[in-house]
Structure formats: structure tokens, C-alpha cells
Amino acid sequence: MAVVFEDFNFNRQILNAVADAGYTEATPIQQKAIPPILNGQDVMGIAQTGTGKTAAYVLPLIMKLKYAQGEHARALIIAPTRELAMQIEEHIRMFATYTDLRVVTLYGGLGPKQQIETLKKGVDLIVATPGRFMDLYLAGHIQTKPLQVLVLDEADKMMDMGFMPQINRILEVVPRKRQNLLFSATMSDKVHNLAGNFLEFPTLIEVTPQATPAQTVTQVLYKVPGVKTKINLLKYILDHNEVDKLIVFCKTRTAAEDVYKFLVRKFSENEVKVLHANKGQNTRINSINSFKTEEVRILVATDVAARGIDVSNVSHVINFDVPVVIEDYVHRIGRTGRAFQHGEAITFCNPAEEYYINKIQKLIRQTIDVLPLPDDVFVEKPEYEERQAQAREIDMQKRKENPDFKGAFHEKKLANTKEGAEAKKRYKKQLEDNAKRKYFKPKKKR
Template sequence: MKFNTLDINESILKAVEEKGYSEPTPIQEKAIPHALLGKDILGCAQTGTGKTAAFLIPTIQRLKKHDATKIRSLILTPTRELAIQIEENFVEYAKYTNIKSAIIFGGVPQKPQEKAIRQGVDIVVATPGRLLDLINQKLIDIKEIEVFILDEADRMLDMGFLFDVKKIIALLPTKKQTLFFSATMPKEIKELTKTLLHEPVIIEVTPPSSTVDNITQSLYYVDKPNKKNLLLDILKNNKIDSALIFTRTKNNANRLGKFLDAAHIKVGIIHGNKTQSARQIALTKFKKGDIKVLVATDIAARGIDINELSYVFNYDIPTDAEAYVHRIGRTGRAGNNGISISFADIDELDLVKSIQKLIRLEIPVVKEHKFPMLNTIPTPKKKPKSSSNKPKSTKSYASKSNKDSKVSKDGKQSKVVGENKKKNFKDSKKGEYKPYQKNAKSSSKSYSNKSKPTQQRTPKQGTRGR
């Protein structure tokens, strides 16, 4: 089937052909005709299968029939990188139309986004947090949305955005077209579709949580300290045009980036602590080929769209098995072949098993390499602190360095006022608190009281003097 058989408008079809697309992917072929008819769609497909065009093309064509100044379509996505990717694709598909868009996400100044909205746009591509901010400030009105698109719904759940998504959905009009796309279908996402979609057309082009067939996967067992050495060996001894390397933490990304840079490999780093501008600069250089390697945390797992990306490395095995699917889905896109290489140390064996169970595939193991795994003893897991109902002893609070601490019967710590400590006491007449004072002429204590001079107490017979 060709794109020109899908009843797509000539201006949009021209832009699609200029982008180099002649035949639609399976999800585009199945989704676009139903979307053009205004039907709700529940699409389940892997990353890299063409979901973005599947919802952008029919939405642009539907909005092209009118020339309105109000916001008529909302595309909600979990990350800034994915929002930028969608916006870039929109600009390419809509360049021969009069449809305008704006992109809304946090981590950057709000004023330029406000300006774009005020100038009038048809489509808003947004992340949940910043969108809710602008709605609460009454700078955006989504009450007249005609087409609502929720992209990467399962990632919204992973990132803790489900509550924000529900708040946004509650502000949308009841009558609208909804296009719902997700790579996986967890229970919470299925429940959301029941309340959001009306008689949807269900499109499932591949089994949930499966991996694309044209990605060659391999697994290396290696001791953790040797991961960087194995990576360097593979990068230097193979003709790798571009490699996206995933780490589990920001610190690992920084350390690995410095190591590769010291080995004279041009590298960029993106993670949550990097500013949006720094992340975009690194990503742009990677796309242009100015740098060969990009090291990233999972923040980039669904925000990078590079058709020519040849290699994806799982330097750290992800703790979430589904993240593996999204990571390696960055390669093998648009029908191209891709290679996924994963490194696993002794502490990551269970994570590998979880991934293989999810994708229903045993990842081939490369046994012959320079840095085989020698450590066969997993790192002992820290035992959780045991809770006890017994009251804590006084010694747990008092210390030799703090002689003024004591513990009351209820276990709460209080202060004992010593000779050099200030003390407040209540004046019995005025009901005021006044500071403790020490008589400079004698060691006896006195209290400041305007109504009565200080008098020294005389001990009564039978009592001990002070």
C-alpha cells in the first residue's frame, strides 16, 4: 500500500513524500483511515513503528478544514525530548498547510511559550506539569479541544504522571476524538482507556512489550569494574557510526562520559540534571554526527528519533524490564536494521531474567571476549532495619558531648539548663517570660523583676540551704 491510497490531502502527502516516505508502516496503514473518520483509537505498538505519523497526519488534515484561532488539538507526552521530536515531525508534515503549533514543557523560561500561545495556535504539544501550570494561570484553555492525543501512555505511568494526566482529562470537553497510543498496556493504563475512549478501534500491530525483529540483540556477562573497558574495546574495534549508551544513574552517565572523553571519543551526555539547552545541544550534535557517542539515562529512552542510529548499549541493565524494550527501540527504526548490546554483572542476572521473560526471548550471550565475568558471588543485599516497639534507652539520646540532654518518660528529648545556659521563666504577676541572669558580684542567682528587689532566701530550720 502507498500513502497516496490513504485519502490524505495533497499538501500533507507532498510533505510526507519529501520526507522520504512512500509506504506506510503497519500502524499507519491501520490507524490513519479510522482517524480520518473521527473515530477513537487505541493503538499498541513498539517504539520505532511510526506512531507519531499515525496520529499527526490525520490530525493535521482534520484541522486544516477550519481556520480557527482557538487551541483545537492537544498532544500530551511524558518527556521534553519526545515533545520536541513530535513538534519537529509536525513542522515537516504541516509545512504546506496553515496549521500552527506550540510546544509546552518545563525546565525552560515560560515567557516564550506564553507568547506563542497568545499568537494563536491550532495544536499544542505539551508535557503534563508545565501544561497544568499554564492552565492554572489561565493562560491556556483546553475546553474546546477537538482532538486529544495521549502518546506513550505507559511512560506517563512510569514517571508518576498518571494523576496529572487524569486532572487534564477532566478539563477536556466530553465530545472529542481521542487517539491513545502506548507501547505496553499495564493494568492502570487499561483502566484509563475504559473511561477515556468511546467505542475505540483497537490496533495492535505487534505483541505488547515485544522487540522489533530487525534489531540484533546480544548479551555480555562482565564484572562491573570492566564494563567501561569492554565498551571501549567494542567501540574501537568495530565500525560504529553512532552509539546510544544507557546508564542507570546520572553519576554513571557522567563518569562514563569522562572516561570516553579521556579515550579521545567524542561524546555527549544527557540526563535530568542537565539543562534543557545543554541536552538539546548534545542531542543535535549527535543527530548531525558531530559526536559519535551519546550517553544517557532513561530520560532519553523515548525522546530520540534517529533513523540511522546503528547501536544501542545497555551499559547498566534497567531495573524495569519494559525500559529495555524502549531503550533498544531507539535503533532499528523506519525499517532499518539495528544492534543492541547489553552488559550484565553478577548483580544484574535477575534483571536479565525479567527482561527475557517479558520479551519472550532468550538474548544470545557472547562468551568469547576480553573481559569475561570472574566474580560469581553477588553483592550481599542490605538487611532492612528492624523496627521495635520497645522504648529507646536514655543512652541513645544522651551523649558525652552533650551533657545538657536528658530524656523524659515519654522518650522525648529535652534540655537541662546549665550554669552557662539561658533560661526563661514566667513572671507570676505579669505572665511574661524573662531571661535568666547571673549576679555579677556573687555566685548567687538573681531574677530580673522591676516590682521587687532581689532577695536572698534564708533556709528554714530542718531544710537544706541552697
């Protein structure tokens, strides 16, 4: 039976805001998380991206705070990236529209002057990235004593980005008596350790098995030799599929820029935007807003931006590069198939990336369907530098799995030694013997 928001103990202001936002039925994470949060319990939520987890903690937070009070924040939400922090603020403003609650978002990338002025006016909720929060706290602009609730969102991403020292410092300066909420898409060892330090007798909510992509997302994989073939395949997909709204994920800023330049030549600057850490804050905000409002239909992005893009109706996600942090795969493809809509996730994989694909399949406990390259896609041999880079990467992967592995270079060097020459002779003789057996088989007796 469907659970509607009227079933929760929300006041009329929140229910009106929820109705205005077009929400009707609560998602599984909302059904399970809202009651214990309203009861004041510590909660640990494991939920894939796109399941409505932001609303799962924002709605009960607004209900608990009710109205503006005092000068200092009573709730603190920590997020790993500025994009995600801005997204959370958007949810708060949407659901608190019929209240007088005050929210401020703190993140780096621009001067703190305006953020400090907003804090001085009085605030009820702070949404912040770890670094900027600590900077403003140490400068004396934030009082932590009145804090009643602390939320860590996308905890796994914060661990991946190396924020553990800042998180530990934040835990030292907030009041001991408080409600704690932790949300994560995956349950890594680091997140497990953090939960042990952070939560007290938490209610564990796991709406889907860990790191399982949304069932509404179709996943396929193409194996390609190198980057030029990836570009040719990207062109083919855009020419032969109805792509309403697309995010192309790249591993590095350089790759993102190269793909962006290719797409701009194919379409125009009005249809494509690029998003990575080298872009200025205003450029990044404008890119996301243009994509949201459908002014542009293609967004090229790196993983830094992946967690903060909460955009509906994304029909396709293309992994131009396979992510090295395998948990990022779940977050990438979670940008499509949101809110029960169908989406398609397409991954391009070169020989050096197959190692990570195998690890991703273990993580998500699924096998990704491998499709043959379409006949019309021109397959190009990678250039020497790219082949060398792939060989080095494969060597590094083999060393990870087997510390005794010496590497392809070592094997080549060995061939020039006396031992290598003898081994080469033995191998050559073995090939000759095999050939003789093949061509001079004894006749069968009649």
C-alpha cells in the same frame, strides 16, 4: 501489497510534505491507524518504538484541522518528556509545511514567558508535558473548550513516571465530546485502567505482539562481575566493531557521567555527548541535535531521555546497565533498527541485574543470546562497596519473590547463635560423610 500514502484520503499539501520527507510506503501501524482516526473513532495503538506511530496520528490530525482557525488549540498531544514533545513538534512542522497550521510546544525546564507569548498569538495544536500544560491552564493561558482531539503518546512511560494524577486532572478540564487517541509500547495494567477511563469503544490496533522488539534488532548479552569489567568490555567493543552511531544507556546520572568521562578520555569531547535530567534544557537540545546531524557519533543517556531520541541510522545501542523498569528495555533498544534498518543491541549484566534480565525475557517473549566475554577483555573483581551493593540488591529481589526470606545478613547472624552453631556442625558432618563416600567406594565384586 505495499500501501502508499496516496491510498489514504489526504489532500495534496500533506502528500507533498510526505514526499519531501522521503516517506513512500506506510508502516503497519500507519496502515491500520490512519483510516479509523480519519473517521473520528477513538483509537488505542500498541506499537513498539521506531514503527512510525507519531506519523500515524500526526498526519490524520493535520488532515482534520486543515488550516489555521481561531485563537485556541483544537488538538492537544500529551507526551511524558520534553525531548519527546519536541520530537512530535518536529514531525508536525515537517508534515504541515504546506499549511498555515500553528503549533506550540509546552514543557518545563525553562521559564514559561515565551510559551505564553506564543499561545497569545493563536495556536491550532498544542504539544505538552502534563505538568507544564496544567500550570499554564490553571494560570488562565489555555482555553480547553475548542479542543476536538486529545492524544496521549507513550502512555506506559507516563504511568511509570507517576503522571496519572496530572492525566486525570487534564481529563477533567477537556471537553467530554472529543476524539481520543492513546499510544503505548506496552499494555501494562496501569495503561489498561487509563484506557478504560479515557477511551470510548476504541479501535484496538496492535501491529506486533506487546513489547516485542523490532525484528531488525540483534540482541546479545554479556555477563560481567562489575562496573570495571563493563568499562573494559565497552572499550573492547568500540575497538573491535564498526560502530557508526552509538547510544550508551545508563541507569543513573552518576553512571552516565562516569561513562561519558571515560569515553571523552578515549576519544574527545567532539565525538561524545551526555544526556540526563541534570543537564540544562539548551545543553540537552544541543546534544540531541549534534547526534542527529552526526557531529558526534556517541551519545550517553539515561532512560529519562530515551523516549525522545528519534534518530535514524543508529547502528548500536549498549545497555551499560540493565533497566530496573523492564519496559524501558524495549524503548532503549528501539532506538536502533528503526525504519526497517538493521541494528545491534548489546547488554552488560552483573549478578544483581540477572533478576531483571529474566523478567525482560518474559516480557519480550524472547531469550537473549549470552556471549562469552572476549579473551582480550580484562575481568576485574568488583570493589568491596560494589559487592555489598550487589548483595543488598539480590537480597531485595529475593524478598520480592519470597516475603519469608530473611536475607544474607540474617543468615550470617544466625551462624553466631546456638542454633546456627548446631546447623554448622551438621553441615560439616554432612560434608565429611560425602567425602568418605567419594574416596572409600566399595570394590566391585568380580
